[in-house]
Amino acid sequence: MSGWLRIIGLGPGDTALRTPEADAALAAATDLVGYGPYVARVAARPEQRRHETDNRQELDRARHALAMAQSGARVAVVSSGDAGVFAMASAVFEAVEHGPPEWRALDIAVLPGISAMFAAAARLGAPLGHDFCALSLSDNLKPWPLVERRLTAAAGAGFVIALYNPVSRARPWQLGRAFELLRGLLPGETPVAFATAVSRPEERIELRPLADADPALADMRTLVLIGSAATRGIAREGARPWLYTPRSASSP
Amino acid sequence: MSGWLRIIGLGPGDTALRTPEADAALAAATDLVGYGPYVARVAARPEQRRHETDNRQELDRARHALAMAQSGARVAVVSSGDAGVFAMASAVFEAVEHGPPEWRALDIAVLPGISAMFAAAARLGAPLGHDFCALSLSDNLKPWPLVERRLTAAAGAGFVIALYNPVSRARPWQLGRAFELLRGLLPGETPVAFATAVSRPEERIELRPLADADPALADMRTLVLIGSAATRGIAREGARPWLYTPRSASSP
Incomplete structure (x- = not known):
């Protein structure tokens, strides 16, 4: 055989x-x-x-x-x-x-x-409709300064950012530090989505502006998605706003 | 209804x-x-x-x-x-x-x-096994200098890069220009994959080092994947090398 x-x-x-x-x-x-x-x-x-x-x-x-x-x-x-x-x-x-x-x-x-990233994006609307990146926040296998350098490069160049492994028992502070860094680079109203266990019974979606993004909304099953300056919300009555990033972009 | x-x-x-x-x-x-x-x-x-x-x-x-x-x-x-x-x-x-x-x-x-990106990556091995970004090379809906800025940021920070819309009849020169730019930022031996029509009868995969990457290998159905400095090839007898990006990374 x-x-x-x-x-x-x-x-x-x-x-x-x-x-x-x-x-x-x-x-x-x-x-x-x-x-x-x-x-x-x-x-x-x-x-x-x-x-x-x-x-x-x-x-x-x-x-x-x-x-x-x-x-x-x-x-x-x-x-x-x-x-x-x-x-x-x-x-x-x-x-x-x-x-x-x-x-x-x-x-x-x-x-x-x-992928978790695309399942989360589908629930939210179309936040990954334009240029984006995916980054693991775990510093088990790479040095933390490299994570910060990549976050800085991605936010500065206008990529939407999907964060994998945002938090674990052994890595409690990294997500908060990432938000802190990004608040210095992006407008406070930039949308942040916490998509947990998408498509499973315990699914939970939370939206916050970057200024109020609380790391406690994430656990090991959460995909954290941070918009670019171009990402927009569409208000709806009695429902979570749709989130999408337009296909066209001007220089940030 | x-x-x-x-x-x-x-x-x-x-x-x-x-x-x-x-x-x-x-x-x-x-x-x-x-x-x-x-x-x-x-x-x-x-x-x-x-x-x-x-x-x-x-x-x-x-x-x-x-x-x-x-x-x-x-x-x-x-x-x-x-x-x-x-x-x-x-x-x-x-x-x-x-x-x-x-x-x-x-x-x-x-x-x-x-997605085309993950179907292509699966055929190649695991090139998206670490931090990566996805970028449309079309300048129909964004200015070309913004494309160059994002390529520069992504390559400089060590992201693997997946290029969507690499070429079309109306956009013949963009992919060549992108390779030129990246040759100034990444080693010549950085692997580049051209994955065309993955999972369809006309599927075609080509691997080249960045130094020899030829835009003519791409058409409208091609996903172009550019490794980071960490991306590695695994030689195999009688088969295309596997391509993968290790889970661990040191500062580039």
Whole structure:
């Protein structure tokens, strides 16, 4: 039997946002590998082994998955959202690069998913309708001054900013520091959206002007979206305003 | 009968990459609206009206869709990829903001799709595994100096760059100019990927170092992806190298 590895984006949560391609690979896999809460989103199948691991063990998890595929298993590594965005795909290729040469010959494919960023944007309106960037606020794997430098560059050049990993128990102050920095660069009325667990039962969306953006509105499941000077709100009666960034832009 | 409007991302092409949520809305719609080649991707249904328009008429198309929804139709506006990314969602909300007040009370929702950027990244490996930005190279709706300013900011701060709308008949020189600019800011060996029509029969992927990146490799269906200094290639025998950007970064 010839093994393979599929790195699968499960989408933001609702199975109606999971692609048929992902479903087919999940059904064909002998082994399911991933962070516990993500593996739990996949319906259990008899005879499919489930390997649930802790959040911080991406590289070990990747090596384990590769070793299983090498020995003939059909392995599905699952991530929330899109597996290529601050998720497992990069860890798998890092393991391939530094692993035994045979891993380079394995049948590996990445199956894209609906990212947290686009699921959040869809709920809000069209805030990512023009130039934007995605930035992880985690300083576990990069120095904090680099985060600040990227925030400064992005805000200064007029990109809408999507922040991944805004906060965790081990990183409580970073989001507040980011807001502080951005208040010096963008108007106080710049819209900030906190989109938590989009498409899951506990979904919650909060909008604030940057001047009043409160880091306590974010947790580990939150995507924080910061508008550019061009991003606009459309007031609606009895509903949250639509947020969108026009397709046209003048020099900021 | 009460109308609605759904702004739907069809994904990059292959229906295995279209979400069940999108399929359900397409099946329930009375009217289908979009650029001809995108509407053509949706299987025809008897009794569903198809309104195919030209590429450049986003705002007219949006107004037409809103007016139909207002008069009771169930309208699906379709885009390729994700409808929120350089696509129809922003045009619809622009039309809502400047249209009759009743349009703000309409039942509107955006249904996210697999974006061209993530479909391309999945084929390549994990080039968007760390901080990245997405930028439209079209200067139809923004001044070219602003494009250059954003490219400079993004490359200087170490973002991987995804270029949408790299070239068209009316915009033949912009991509070459962008490469020229980036050659002054990034190492010549920085990987550049040209991902055309990913998941469609005519799919084509080309990799070049920035020093040799040839704008002629791109057409209207191409997503151009430019690595950061951290992006790496993994050589494979008899296959295109994997491209990935590690999760960890040091200050550039």
